[in-house]
Each structure stands twice: as structure tokens, then as C-alpha cells.
Amino acid sequence: MSDKKIYFVSDAHFGSIAGVPSRENERRLVRWLDQIRSDCEALYLLGDMIDFWYEYKYLVPKGYARFFGKLAELTDAGIPVCWLTGNHDVWLYSYVQEELGVQVLDGPLQISLKGKSFFLDHGDVLGDPSRGTHFLDWMFHNRTTQWLFSHVLPSTWGIWLGLRWSRHSYFKRKKDGCQQYLGEDKEYLIRFAKDYAAAHPDSLPDFFVFGHRHIMLDFQLVCRSRVIILGDWIEQFSYGVFDGSDFSLETFE
Numbered sequence: 409m410s411d412k413k414i415y416f417v418s419d420a421h422f423g424s425i426a427g428v429p430s431r432e433n434e435r436r437l438v439r440w441l442d443q444i445r446s447d448c449e450a451l452y453l454l455g456d457m458i459d460f461w462y463e464y465k466y467l468v469p470k471g472y473a474r475f476f477g478k479l480a481e482l483t484d485a486g487i488p489v490c491w492l493t494g495n496h497d498v499w500l501y502s503y504v505q506e507e508l509g510v511q512v513l514d515g516p517l518q519i520s521l522k523g524k525s526f527f528l529d530h531g532d533v534l535g536d537p538s539r540g541t542h543f544l545d546w547m548f549h550n551r552t553t554q555w556l557f558s559h560v561l562p563s564t565w566g567i568w569l570g571l572r573w574s575r576h577s578y579f580k581r582k583k584d585g586c587q588q589y590l591g592e593d594k595e596y597l598i599r600f601a602k603d604y605a606a607a608h609p610d611s612l613p614d615f616f617v618f619g620h621r622h623i624m625l626d627f628q629l630v631c632r633s634r635v636i637i638l639g640d641w642i643e644q645f646s647y648g649v650f651d652g653s654d655f656s657l658e659t660f661e
């Protein structure tokens with residue numbers, strides 16, 4: 409087995425208009441990708457890398473040139489990059505696949521990596537009992553709503569609305585004070601993993617890896633299964649790395 413590693417990162421929210429230094433964060437991510445490149449076997453982006461992405465048939469949003477260029481460089485060098493969509497970048501249709509060679513998937517993804525089993529997802533819906541969350545998820549993935557958004561709303565309004573919505577959710581998160589770990593009974597993703605473990609005792613993944621919560625968490629679910637939440641690339645600059653035997657959460661710079 410190769411001694412290269414699998415890397416995981418999520419929630420950079422590039423392009424945010426909530427007053428975060430997005431360009432600086434983007435440069436930092438590119439430096440990180442440069443650093444891991446030589447021992448990176450595969451890279452998993454677990455969603456919300458972009459604060460609001462919507463692509464039209466002939467148009468994509470401005471920005472992200474350094475980030476996208478670096479992804480293209482990795483895939484050109486034969487390093488697989490997989491992007492699991494989050495709730496802010498649901499609408500990655502074909503552009504990054506065709507232009508950057510990045511595989512785009514809607515999670516959850518169950519996959520074996522270097523001999524261990526992984527359950528990967530952005531984590532915005534799993535375990536969340538709120539009807540609002542499920543309704544939004546349904547609406548975001550609905551073909552008709554997508555068609556209306558693409559063809560009826562002018563692109564300027566569409567992107568403006570999206571960025572405003574994203575900024576609203578950024579400040580709501582701050583106001584609600586849910587940037588901290590809420591405890592295993594209140595964290596939806598841990599609750600989801602517990603239910604999953606109870607329902608699938610024979611096919612329990614070694615690692616559940618999620619984004620979305622913007623907290624760094626490494627939680628021992630049962631003796632041979634852990635729940636990892638990756639943190640973010642806004643304030644924590646955290647990532648996950650799996651070397652074939654152990655998974656660790658680290659921070660960059």
C-alpha cells in the first residue's frame with residue numbers, strides 16, 4: 409500500500425460577503441495544497457468550499473481563480489479530487505468536472521480508502537429533524553426550482569440573492585452561538601451516526617467524516633468507529649488526514 413495520504417477539507421465559504429478575508433483564505437488553501445501535493449493520494453472536499461455557487465449554461469460566478477487553478481493542477485498531475493456538495497454549493501453541475509477534472513458527488517458517499525471504510529457527507533441534512541432544513545434541501549435539489557432559477561431569474565439577481573442568503577446564514581450562526589460543540593446528545597451528526605450504528609451493526613464505517621458544523625471534533629462512537637467533523641477554512645484552517653491506519657485532525661499555519 410502506498411505511504412501517501414488522503415486529505416479532507418471543507419467549509420471554506422470562498423466568496424463570502426460577510427466580511428471574512430476570503431481572498432487571504434483562498435491563498436492559504438492554495439499554500440496548503442502545495443504543501444500536501446507530494447504525499448496526497450486523493451483529496452476530498454466535503455462541501456461549502458464556495459459561499460454561493462450557481463452555474464448557468466454559459467456562465468459561472470466570478471472568482472476562485474487560484475483555488476480552481478490549483479485543483480486543475482492536482483487533477484492534471486493525476487491526483488483524484490472529489491467534491492461532495494454542501495448546502496452552499498449544491499449547484500455544482502458540470503463546470504468543475506469538465507474544466508477542472510474534479511469529480512462532483514452529492515453525498516453521502518460510502519467508500520473504502522486504504523483498507524478502511526468511510527462514510528462521507530457534508531452533513532447539512534443528516535440527523536437534522538427540522539422540516540425547514542429538509543424542505544430547503546428538497547427545493548435546492550428540485551429540477552423545477554433549478555430550471556426556474558436558471559431561466560426565469562436574471563443571473564445577477566440569482567447570484568445576489570444567493571450571496572445575501574449566505575451572509576444571512578453566516579450571521580445567524582454567530583448569533584445563535586452554535587459554533588461550539590453542543591454535546592453528543594445535541595449534535596445531529598453524532599445522533600445520526602449513533603442511529604446508523606444501531607441500524608447497521610455489521611457494516612459500521614470505521615470513520616464518519618463530515619463538514620458543515622464548523623467545529624473540529626473527533627468523537628469515539630463505539631470501539632471501532634469514529635465521527636470526525638472537519639472544522640472550517642474560515643477561522644480554524646483545519647483539515648483531516650488519513651495515512652492508512654490513523655485519522656487525524658490538524659490545522660495549517
Ligand SMILES: [Mn+2]
Nearest residue numbers: 456494495620
Ligand atoms: Mn454547510
